[in-house]
């Protein structure tokens with residue numbers, strides 16, 4: 293836990309130092325009045341108490357109380373400023389860090405879990421740390437000072453009181469163990485609930501269309517129930533141990549009284565010392581009781597903090613030599629890559645796409661076509677070999693620099709819950725209105741936008757849910773046109789569209805790929821007949837390479853795929869003819 297706290301403190305060391313100093317000072321001012329109480333008792337039992345001296349002590353104690361009040365306010369304010377500063381730092385660090393992670397990290401991790409780290413775990417830290425740390429620091433310091441007073445007064449009785457501490461500590465270690473185990477289960481249950489909610493809301497359309505509302509709700513309901521049970525256990529299980537620790541303190545206090553009375557009866561303890569231990573001895577335990585409860589809660593907070601730090605430690609994509617290419621040909625040199633270490637989905641792939649030419653990727657489903665485009669965009673880094681743009685290894689470029697060179701049009705289009713205009717503007721935020729309109733025109737967006745109530749300024753709806761698939765495609769092409777990046781990655785967008793939309797989109801794509809280096813994942817071979825180069829993949833390896841004519845002549849896998857598609861196409865035409 294200490295390590296995790298230091299990791300967090302590093303971001304605002306000055307503020308943390310100031311806060312800790314104030315807390316220690318506050319602790320001292322909680323303890324010092326006990327010293328004056330001790331002097332008052334001594335004076336009273338001196339046989340000849342001096343009234344004025346007693347009053348002086350009382351005035352000093354009142355003065356100390358006022359300072360203590362002032363310090364308490366200052367400490368609360370500073371520790372809250374520190375807590376919110378530290379949690380803000382954590383959020384900013386997480387935000388910056390997430391940006392620099394490869395896309396792979398996001399695909400590999402449960403999105404609900406990642407969201408709960410950013411939202412829940414940081415909030416957990418914020419809430420618990422703010423409320424416990426100030427108490428703990430001042431309580432520990434106050435205990436130390438009161439112990440010194442008591443040791444000076446009578447070391448034997450002081451040792452009896454202090455002997456309770458290691459025993460309490462053992463009990464707290466037990467509670468700590470339970471909190472850590474149960475806390476992890478609680479956090480897991482909480483994340484499951486978040487993930488199931490996310491799944492339920494995101495998939496609501498499909499869940500409804502397959503009539504699975506009840507079934508899916510069962511898994512959400514189960515997650516909620518598990519979370520409820522885990523929450524109760526987290527609260528209840530360590531509770532008795534904390535109470536036991538408190539009772540041990542009470543028992544040792546009673547033991548100390550018994551021994552003190554014996555010493556008093558034997559004449560080895562003065563009456564003033566006996567009274568001192570009865571009054572101040574009890575005060576020794578007050579801060580400790582606070583520490584006992586707060587420590588257990590802090591351990592729970594540490595589970596959240598560890599999760600935040602784990603995310604912060606995920607390796608970021610580096611920029612290597614921070615090079616910027618001047619040309620835009622794309623080269624793969626003996627690239628092998630696997631999403632998981634055990635299995636390579638790309639095996640020793642080499643090719644070159646010259647600047648301003650079009651290369652098509654063809655192959656059966658799962659052969660690795662999309663993976664190749666993901667490596668060009670540096671969504672993932674190649675395991676072996678290198679991916680180069682203009683002679684520069686993408687690993688030697690800032691990931692943002694790579695993204696800036698690439699426009700992508702994929703089958704699945706994501707639109708923001710904003711206007712069509714702003715969704716296009718996203719391609720190049722500093723573009724002028726005329727440029728956006730021109731891109732919308734070239735991508736055939738204006739054709740349908742002018743029929744909408746607010747034209748280009750009509751809302752696309754969250755994820756583009758107020759538009760058809762073809763319309764969303766055209767917006768994404770307009771966005772790519774506006775970006776005007778030198779490299780275009782196309783996951784053949786027309787695969788699932790009706791003929792009318794397909795024509796529109798083909799026209800829009802013709803505009804997009806003009807004078808660009810283009811890699812297209814092709815599903816319909818007719819659309820890539822004129823490609824400068826076709827790469828045929830099979831099981832992640834390069835099976836064939838050449839132009840359409842070369843590959844037909846070679847009479848291999850491409851020829852087979854071509855024949856199949858021709859037959860299916862012919863069959864479709866026949867069916868239409870018959871109809």
Ligand SMILES: Nc1ncnc2c1ncn2[C@@H]1O[C@H](COP(=O)(O)OP(=O)(O)OP(=O)(O)O)[C@@H](O)[C@H]1O
Nearest residue numbers: 399631632637655656657658659660661662663664
């Ligand atoms: N994020 C991922 N995590 C793990 N494995 C993945 C991931 N994405 C793809 N794969 C696997 O990698 C292999 C290649 O997938 P890829 O999507 O590149 O194929 P594809 O040729 O584009 O397929 P399709 O034509 O069906 O889109 C497949 O076996 C797939 O299951």
